[in-house]
Amino acid sequence: QPSGVVGIKKNCELAARLLFSEKKWAKGIPFFPDLKKTDQVALLRLGWKKNFVLNAAQSALQKKAAPLLAAAGLQKKTMAADRVVAFMKKNRLFQEQVEKLKALHVDAADFPSPPDAVGLSDPGQVAGLQEKSQCALEEHVRRQHPSQPSRFGRLLLRLPALRSVSAPGIQQLFFSRLVGKTPIETLIRDMLLAGATLNWPYGPMQ
Helix, strand or coil: CCCHHHHHHHHHHHHHHHHHHHHHHHHCCCCHHHCCHHHHHHHHHHHHHHHHHHHHCCCCCCCCHHHHHHHCCCCHHHCCHHHHHHHHHHHHHHHHHHHHHHHCCCCHHHCCCCCCCCCCCCHHHHHHHHHHHHHHHHHHHHHHCCCCCCHHHHHHHHHHHHCCCCHHHHHHHHHHHHHCCCCHHHHHHHHHHHCCCEEECCEEEC
16 A cells, blocks of 8 residues: 555556546447547546546555545644544545445446536437447446346446545545646546646656
8 A cells, every 4th residue: 555755646646547547438438439529528527536436446546544634735733623524524435435346346347338417419429328338338247247147236326326425525635736726627628628648747647
């Protein structure tokens, strides 16, 4: 497990890589690259939080509160009591969801289809993508885990619980050292619209 200053930097870098991996994951979804760019952005901006938690369940990302406090530049002894309580609650919710996903041994192919989004330019095309993706997920689960007939349903049941993890909470836990108060949704938009490499403190990342 990462520890000390070096561990904090590695953890921040890993968190950034998990975030950027969503772009590669999305491009691997059949027909997703065919959507209009604005619709791709809308779907990923809405779904990044869920995908980050799923990615974290497969990684060595440090999730203990003390290193995260240090990474966020915070100290218990200098924080107001209510801020400490709020921070610990965010961390606990995140950890709970990660551990439950770990128990399912999720992999990248277990990720559900892109979520619904408001203001899509072609909602019919997106709805078709969601249906095809869900069918593909069900088929993957059936083939890869024949001894777990309830696995598909268990994966779907995890989705509502993932909503309990707040996007601002994840940003405070893992990204405040890297991007400050810049919303993650803004980074995702820039990443997809510009197709550019964003420069993090640890060097360029695709």
